[in-house]
Amino acid sequence: MKAIYYEKYGNISVLKQGEIDDPKKVLDKEVLIKVNFFSLNPLDYKLRNGMLKLMTFRTFPRTTGSDFSGEIVAKGESVNNFEIGEKVFGFLSQLNEGTSSQFIKVNQSILSKAPTNIDIGKAAAVPLAALTSYQALVQLAKIKKGNKVLINGASGGTGIFAIQIAKIFGAKVTSITSHRNINWMLDTFLVDEAIDYTKENSLNNLRKNEYDIIYDCYGNLSFNKIKDFLKSDGSFITTDPFRLESIAGRFFSIFSNRKFLSVVVKSNGIDLSIVRDWIEEEKIKVFIDKIFNFIDTSKAYEYLETQRVKGKIIVQINE
Ligand SMILES: NC(=O)c1ccc[n+]([C@@H]2O[C@H](COP(=O)([O-])OP(=O)(O)OC[C@H]3O[C@@H](n4cnc5c(N)ncnc54)[C@H](OP(=O)(O)O)[C@@H]3O)[C@@H](O)[C@H]2O)c1
Structure with missing residues (x-):
């Protein structure tokens, strides 16, 4: 073949x-x-x-x-x-x-x-991108209605599913992308706030103790630098568990109520059927x-x- x-x-x-x-x-x-x-x-x-x-x-x-x-x-x-x-x-x-x-x-x-x-x-x-974000937000971080969720790398494969899954759960979403994708985020995904990481000091406008979940699906945020923006019981999740900052983040989270989580996606027909149903219900595009x-x-x-x-x-x- x-x-x-x-x-x-x-x-x-x-x-x-x-x-x-x-x-x-x-x-x-x-x-x-x-x-x-x-x-x-x-x-x-x-x-x-x-x-x-x-x-x-x-x-x-x-x-x-x-x-x-x-x-x-x-x-x-x-x-x-x-x-x-x-x-x-x-x-x-x-x-x-x-x-x-x-x-x-x-x-x-x-x-x-x-x-x-x-x-x-x-x-x-x-399958792979949607299940990563499903398993991260739903199964690991246990996203709930009204949660505030910050998604880094929101315009990529995992990001676009993350935004839509967060919205299904009634969360408020802040996206981080380059300027190229800001309007796409606001007009198509209807995110509540869109941050352009290419602007100098763009993360300075984030508010402390604001987010229930920070989902880094690009893989360049560090728990230590971003944790103050989480609520006192909030969760940081990364799709890159093996880089040095992740290993350090896992260690430092031991001394904090804020959680460090990492996702390693598992292939699973049951989870995929849930996503399939959301696509058929037009909740996910x-x-x-x-x-x-x-x-x-x-x-x-x-x-x-x-x-x-x-x-x-x-x-x-x-x-
Ligand atoms: N652990 C796991 O099980 C698992 C599963 C899936 C994926 N991953 C990992 O997760 C990462 C993302 O995967 P993906 O499929 O979403 O990748 P992708 O589709 O290749 O991501 C492309 C997006 O990254 C954005 N981007 C580029 N530089 C960025 C930056 N500095 N800050 C924020 N966003 C930036 C781009 O948006 P702009 O043009 O706007 O910058 C682009 O839309 C990869 O490293 C992948 O290996 C891990």
Whole structure:
């Protein structure tokens, strides 16, 4: 089958397009999916660069991409909730295989039926980014109606879902983005306040003891510097648990009532079905910045790695 893959860790130049082996026969609880679209997340280039090689080891060839949407073409004997021909979406967190191939084999537990009110390409943009923000805000920080939430990196993949999930829970949202995205935040996402981080001393206007939750989904805030803006029992959550500031933040939070939390997203069909329902109820919209053809996957990475993507980018592999 055709695929985008790499045979050594490195920059975009290691990506190849060609043929790899078809997936082996599906096991009892697995389904075989004809992938229509995959989407790209920063995790995918971190894996390709070898930043996580302590977890991924040196097994090659390796396909790229975590998210997928597509159609079930075969299923194991114990798969009762999904039918052949059904459209599904999800993300792979196995760290040893990606979604940039014509077919993938996945366990039924990570799957959800795709939303019926958006096209199958948009569905591929949802799973990893939306589940990160769902698990961070809902499961870890236990967001409640009336909470004040500050979201840093609000215009990226995880950020756009974070704003919408916070709004579903009746929270008041302050976004932090560059000037490029301020109007998008105010006009499309209806955030209550939008802060432009490119302005000098932009965080000086934040009020102390103001926020129930500060969600850093870009990964450059530090608990020690931002904690005074949290209420006395507020929570700081980061999507980057492994950098030095996070390790320090975790340590210093021991001496504070304010909590330091970090999210490591888990692929899970039950959580994804909740997000799918919100999409079908039009409480969550999916924003696609660019769509790439399979042969242009390198260009998709070039764009993603500028860290300027508004929302998500997707890659089409099969019609
Ligand atoms: N731990 C986990 O399980 C987990 C899961 C998902 C993601 N992550 C991590 O979370 C981070 C964000 O992921 P993502 O998918 O949202 O990334 P993304 O889509 O690539 O983020 C792009 C956005 O970042 C914004 N940005 C760039 N520089 C910024 C800055 N200095 N301050 C604030 N925002 C800035 C850009 O907005 P402007 O152009 O307006 O600056 C752009 O809209 C990545 O490091 C990713 O690896 C971790």
